[in-house]
Amino acid sequence: MKVFDSIGSVRSFLNDKRRQGSQIGLVPTMGSLHKGHFNLxxxxxxxxxxxxxxxxxxxxQFNKKEDLQNYPRDLDKDIKALENIGCQAVFVPSEREMxxxxxxxxxxxxxxxKIMEGKFRPGHFAGVALIVTKLFNVxxxxxxxxxxxxxxxxxxxxxxxxxxxFDLEIVEVPTVREASGLAMSSRNQRLNGQxxxxxxxxxxxxxxxxxxxxxxxxxxxxxxxxxxxxxxVEGFDLEYLEIVRKSDLLPISKFNSDIETALCVAxxxxxxxxxxxxCINPKV
Ligand code: PAF
Numbered sequence: 001m002k003v004f005d006s007i008g009s010v011r012s013f014l015n016d017k018r019r020q021g022s023q024i025g026l027v028p029t030m031g032s033l034h035k036g037h038f039n040l041x042x043x044x045x046x047x048x049x050x051x052x053x054x055x056x057x058x059x060x061q062f063n064k065k066e067d068l069q070n071y072p073r074d075l076d077k078d079i080k081a082l083e084n085i086g087c088q089a090v091f092v093p094s095e096r097e098m099x100x101x102x103x104x105x106x107x108x109x110x111x112x113x114k115i116m117e118g119k120f121r122p123g124h125f126a127g128v129a130l131i132v133t134k135l136f137n138v139x140x141x142x143x144x145x146x147x148x149x150x151x152x153x154x155x156x157x158x159x160x161x162x163x164x165x166f167d168l169e170i171v172e173v174p175t176v177r178e179a180s181g182l183a184m185s186s187r188n189q190r191l192n193g194q195x196x197x198x199x200x201x202x203x204x205x206x207x208x209x210x211x212x213x214x215x216x217x218x219x220x221x222x223x224x225x226x227x228x229x230x231x232x233v234e235g236f237d238l239e240y241l242e243i244v245r246k247s248d249l250l251p252i253s254k255f256n257s258d259i260e261t262a263l264c265v266a267x268x269x270x271x272x273x274x275x276x277x278x279c280i281n282p283k284v
Contacts, residue, residue: 030056042085
């Protein structure tokens, strides 16, 4: 496994591999790797000759300075964990390498930047769009792997690929969960055992909401009863709970079992912001 910190060196390594006929899979990360990432990497290794994992804590996607400062980082541990799981190249650029000081461009991501995560984290998705575009340009993968846990990010990146004509395919990978149901996230590292148990209620709430909806209870009632469940979870501070169409995240007013529906939630446990979603697949 090779570790690259410059755009030039990773490009020249990958150009050689491409000339030899290799197919390239990219798993973009911000490090603090966990089972969810390893799952993406293993899948990428199954379907590509070369797997590149990028590790870069992207400053432009943090709207709060303290969130960027508190983001867990352990590069040595991450690199060790990547040995022997099918990753051939790790791209670990510095901030200077990714962002020239005379930067002039920003992204306008449309309504995605104004709803759910976008509403509570202004500028976040513009930063994600910028860094993912850069990574796609640098690595030029055939396939790029993203988890369903960050569903809004996934929809944004699919829009990016379609609207900017990137010649690659996005592979969407289901969320990996702890036995308790808690979705794997680098942020979980900042929770103690008790807080993790408490955070498992986030998924419980989504399951309650799903059961209500599929049993025919109206969306408004389902939402307000689930909000009541969350209210009773002491130590959990709900930010939003929304029912949307999965393909574009637009709100729906009535459940239609022919259309894939996503139940999306975000909130705080202690001072750690967590998000999750549960998708209801169309009946076939
Ligand atoms: O999901 C993440 O870890 C980040 O948002 C990503 C896609 C690596 C961009 O910085």
